[in-house]
Amino acid sequence: MQITRSSIDTTKGPADWFTGEVYIDPIAAAPPPSRVQASLVHFMPGARTHWHRHPLGQTVFVTEGIGLCQRRGGSVEITSRGPATAVPMKAPATPASSPAPRACLPIVGLVD
Template identity: 45%
Template sequence: MEILKRPPTTKLSAACFTGDAWADVLYRGDHVRANMVRFAPGARTAWHSHGLGQTLLIVEGVALIQSRKGGIIEAHPGDVVHTPPGEEHWHGAAPDRFMVHLALWEGDDVSWREHVSDTEYRGPRSSTRSW
């Protein structure tokens, strides 16, 4: 057993993110990655996909998540969202809340696409909450 040395927090690139977002690499192994990602209100990823899929655990705030084939889902702390291999999607914070999620994915095969437009971001959404 060992305690792993973690690299410093990294501000994420404007090439792949709209707004301010930061990542802490919790683990980067040969086959799997785990990052804690913090989004300022309104911040979001560009459209992207992962070759082996991605799983997000919402830790804090309100997350907005959308696949190319679906509407925007509003997710809350404790919600777990999985995108299958190759599915284009984006995720980020609601306009009025910070958001933190744990991102888990295998490999480094990420295909980045165009930024999510403000019109797409402001589209209709459904909530994981039933009340």
């Protein structure tokens, strides 16, 4: 077992990924051959991600607040603390914030 203390500060989410104020706390980036990465993402009121895809899919666990998510062409779904949302491989999706702040833990598999 290896315990790693994060030395990376919170960063502002890049404008080419997000609309509005979003802050990212890196949680885990496992060394190769693992491809798993996780961050705690904080959405301020009204902030959201742009439409995007994850080649290996994504699992999102809301840690606080209530948000919205949608697959392209699908209905808007409400997400809240508790159940995880699994986004299938290569599915275009966008999570969006409610009027209140929201935080979530997205877990993704990276492609080499």
